[in-house]
Amino acid sequence: MGLILVRYGEIAIKGGNRHLFVSRLRRNIRAALRAHGIDAEVSSQGQRILVRTEQVEPALEPLSCTPGIVSLSPVVEVPSEIEAIEREALRLAAVEGVSTERTYCVRARRPWKQFPLTSVEINQRVGGAIHRQFAASANLSQPDVTLTIEVRPETTLLSTRTIAGQGGLPVGSEGKVVVLLSGGIDSPVAAWMMIKRGCGIIPVHFSQSESDTAKALANVEQLQRYSHGFELRPVVLDHAETIAPYLEGLQRIAQERWTCVFCKRAMLERASAVAQELGAHALVMGDSLGQVASQSLANLEVISHGISKPILRPLIGLDKADIVELARQIGTFDTSIREAEPCPFLPKGPVTRGTVGRLKGILQRLSQVDDRAVE
Amino acid sequence: MGLILVRYGEIAIKGGNRHLFVSRLRRNIRAALRAHGIDAEVSSQGQRILVRTEQVEPALEPLSCTPGIVSLSPVVEVPSEIEAIEREALRLAAVEGVSTERTYCVRARRPWKQFPLTSVEINQRVGGAIHRQFAASANLSQPDVTLTIEVRPETTLLSTRTIAGQGGLPVGSEGKVVVLLSGGIDSPVAAWMMIKRGCGIIPVHFSQSESDTAKALANVEQLQRYSHGFELRPVVLDHAETIAPYLEGLQRIAQERWTCVFCKRAMLERASAVAQELGAHALVMGDSLGQVASQSLANLEVISHGISKPILRPLIGLDKADIVELARQIGTFDTSIREAEPCPFLPKGPVTRGTVGRLKGILQRLSQVDDRAVE
Numbered sequence: 131m132g133l134i135l136v137r138y139g140e141i142a143i144k145g146g147n148r149h150l151f152v153s154r155l156r157r158n159i160r161a162a163l164r165a166h167g168i169d170a171e172v173s174s175q176g177q178r179i180l181v182r183t184e185q186v187e188p189a190l191e192p193l194s195c196t197p198g199i200v201s202l203s204p205v206v207e208v209p210s211e212i213e214a215i216e217r218e219a220l221r222l223a224a225v226e227g228v229s230t231e232r233t234y235c236v237r238a239r240r241p242w243k244q245f246p247l248t249s250v251e252i253n254q255r256v257g258g259a260i261h262r263q264f265a266a267s268a269n270l271s272q273p274d275v276t277l278t279i280e281v282r283p284e285t286t287l288l289s290t291r292t293i294a295g296q297g298g299l300p301v302g303s304e305g306k307v308v309v310l311l312s313g314g315i316d317s318p319v320a321a322w323m324m325i326k327r328g329c330g331i332i333p334v335h336f337s338q339s340e341s342d343t344a345k346a347l348a349n350v351e352q353l354q355r356y357s358h359g360f361e362l363r364p365v366v367l368d369h370a371e372t373i374a375p376y377l378e379g380l381q382r383i384a385q386e387r388w389t390c391v392f393c394k395r396a397m398l399e400r401a402s403a404v405a406q407e408l409g410a411h412a413l414v415m416g417d418s419l420g421q422v423a424s425q426s427l428a429n430l431e432v433i434s435h436g437i438s439k440p441i442l443r444p445l446i447g448l449d450k451a452d453i454v455e456l457a458r459q460i461g462t463f464d465t466s467i468r469e470a471e472p473c474p475f476l477p478k479g480p481v482t483r484g485t486v487g488r489l490k491g492i493l494q495r496l497s498q499v500d501d502r503a504v505e
Numbered sequence: 506m507g508l509i510l511v512r513y514g515e516i517a518i519k520g521g522n523r524h525l526f527v528s529r530l531r532r533n534i535r536a537a538l539r540a541h542g543i544d545a546e547v548s549s550q551g552q553r554i555l556v557r558t559e560q561v562e563p564a565l566e567p568l569s570c571t572p573g574i575v576s577l578s579p580v581v582e583v584p585s586e587i588e589a590i591e592r593e594a595l596r597l598a599a600v601e602g603v604s605t606e607r608t609y610c611v612r613a614r615r616p617w618k619q620f621p622l623t624s625v626e627i628n629q630r631v632g633g634a635i636h637r638q639f640a641a642s643a644n645l646s647q648p649d650v651t652l653t654i655e656v657r658p659e660t661t662l663l664s665t666r667t668i669a670g671q672g673g674l675p676v677g678s679e680g681k682v683v684v685l686l687s688g689g690i691d692s693p694v695a696a697w698m699m700i701k702r703g704c705g706i707i708p709v710h711f712s713q714s715e716s717d718t719a720k721a722l723a724n725v726e727q728l729q730r731y732s733h734g735f736e737l738r739p740v741v742l743d744h745a746e747t748i749a750p751y752l753e754g755l756q757r758i759a760q761e762r763w764t765c766v767f768c769k770r771a772m773l774e775r776a777s778a779v780a781q782e783l784g785a786h787a788l789v790m791g792d793s794l795g796q797v798a799s800q801s802l803a804n805l806e807v808i809s810h811g812i813s814k815p816i817l818r819p820l821i822g823l824d825k826a827d828i829v830e831l832a833r834q835i836g837t838f839d840t841s842i843r844e845a846e847p848c849p850f851l852p853k854g855p856v857t858r859g860t861v862g863r864l865k866g867i868l869q870r871l872s873q874v875d876d877r878a879v880e
Contacts, residue, residue, distance in 0.1 A: 299795050303795065327821070411806040427682065440816065
């Protein structure tokens with residue numbers, strides 16, 4: 131049976147809510163491993179979670195994708211006695227090839243305060259033994275091999291390998307949000323950021339073409355890797371149908387330039403209704419500023435005006451280069467850049483700097499046109 | 506006279522708007538250097554900006570803080586002839602101590618396509634000369650010394666030093682936003698992110714105590730370093746006065762638990778009025794999710810409900826550790842963690858998961874209390 135040590139950060143400091151967060155994290159870890167067909171026993175020990183499984187290697191990737199985990203290490207377990215710890219440390223140093231050419235560093239931690247040696251003393255004793263056996267130099271800033279030791283009352287855990295996790299909060303600890311998910315690069319990254327902050331996301335996609343919808347759905351599958359414990363159930367709505375009422379009106383009053391603004395407003399209105407129905411607190415968009423002429427601050431104000439649910443834009447302060455880097459990292463980039471049919475409704479010279487005043491004027495003219503249509 | 510080569514990234518790809526962005530960037534560079542008492546001549550050459558000054562070293566820091574700049578290099582200028590380039594390259598390699606112990610890499614770029622050698626040929630020729638003279642090895646992935654060469658029609662620019670810039674967009678290219686700036690860690694980081702995306706920010710601070718306001722104003726000064734070309738003029742409003750009307754009402758109906766929600770709503774309402782008056786398109790807050798129990802998604806919905814201006818929360822998807830790291834980087838952290846008096850209005854057991862329904866109920870009861878008060 132192998133063992134993996136899981137470290138969580140931010141959530142450890144959460145006072146009264148701590149146990150809720152940790153039990154949510156354990157549940158999500160179980161869900162992630164189950165989804166990969168991995169049998170495991172998941173338990174808490176002090177401020178750590180331990181995963182006991184026959185399938186250590188296959189478990190590492192799903193764990194590294196689970197929000198709330200700061201880092202993880204496959205560990206070896208020995209009795210909490212200094213002789214046993216030293217023996218295992220020497221064995222691991224040999225496996226890792228510590229030598230005159232390959233530096234090392236020992237980092238002990240002693241959650242079990244009754245252990246007779248302090249963490250500094252453990253570092254010195256184990257480090258000294260490695261130095262004598264392999265004639266290797268210690269290097270505290272940039273070692274080739276880092277040996278971590280956690281001395282616990284039950285057993286002591288040793289590792290030479292630490293894998294970074296996602297950080298953030300366990301999925302489901304922060305309620306639900308509706309994410310407007312296109313087939314593009316930005317919105318899946320926005321979705322991932324909210325997953326990482328503990329949200330259960332409901333992807334809402336407005337279908338423009340089969341190729342674009344296929345991209346969005348492929349990205350939902352990719353995002354599911356980060357959201358075990360909360361199943362992603364995409365809601366696919368018809369784009370043309372959603373914007374049709376506005377489109378006709380704008381044509382009649384010869385204001386097709388406003389199509390994109392009204393399209394986004396129509397999508398936000400429908401997404402708000404979905405959020406209300408499914409108990410989500412906010413909408414999430416992949417907007418950043420200034421990527422294209424229509425993604426101006428002025429248009430953002432006009433698009434948001436009067437939408438009942440709050441709109442979260444986690445990418446608003448990021449550069450395109452940062453967003454692309456994140457998309458690559460989470461595995462949605464290649465899908466997002468696949469070719470898809472362009473939007474058929476894109477007008478010539480779309481409005482780039484709308485104002486709320488002009489929006490209101492157009493809304494009024496549209497309602498007058500509607501009234502006449504009814505008469 | 507020394508010379509600095511300034512590279513801009515994202516804005517270079519902005520099609521029709523490109524010249525506006527670049528001229529805005531030149532203007533901001535001039536403002537930043539002037540603020541530091543540095544005389545300089547700032548001009549464009551192709552897709553680069555050149556800064557000519559007697560004070561190269563003092564100019565580097567202000568430039569590295571100017572949004573829109575991806576990187577900069579102090580450069581040496583030589584005639585665009587391969588012999589002169591090679592001679593200067595050898596001199597720079599000697600200055601940098603290239604040797605058998607110290608690897609190098611040559612990175613040529615040839616915006617002047619009429620130059621007789623391609624960039625690969627320049628790399629080979631200059632790299633070969635360095636190799637022969639210093640018996641040094643080239644290392645393309647992790648060189649100790651990187652020599653960049655830009656062959657332009659006017660002159661060729663060589664450098665062994667590249668300093669990272671802020672990236673983003675030139676301040677003032679994206680209109681204005683009002684930032685709710687407390688004395689804490691988060692809001693200055695949110696402000697900086699919006700500055701970096703080209704916004705002119707208007708800091709609005711609600712003064713609770715002298716110590717807290719001093720922190721906020723010190724951070725405004727720090728933020729000004731990133732915002733040359735747009736002067737930061739903080740608006741300081743009285744906190745107690747802003748929330749007084751709600752505070753009294755909530756006491757009368759024994760709903761003090763809602764104080765923090767109504768406090769934030771009151772601040773957003775006043776900030777919206779400031780935004781409307783000063784032509785800002787949105788409000789900016791330093792909210793992230795789950796940092797404290799009251800920073801829940803549910804409360805976020807309740808706090809935002811019915812606020813007329815859109816609310817941007819650039820930190821909503823970040824972990825506290827990331828935010829602290831950014832605060833250190835931009836130089837606001839030390840000020841933000843100075844002690845200040847706590848908020849005097851903090852109730853016992855503040856609402857952690859409000860709902861819009863309950864908010865509306867309380868708003869109604871408050872208006873009834875007000876009516877009775879008038880009668």
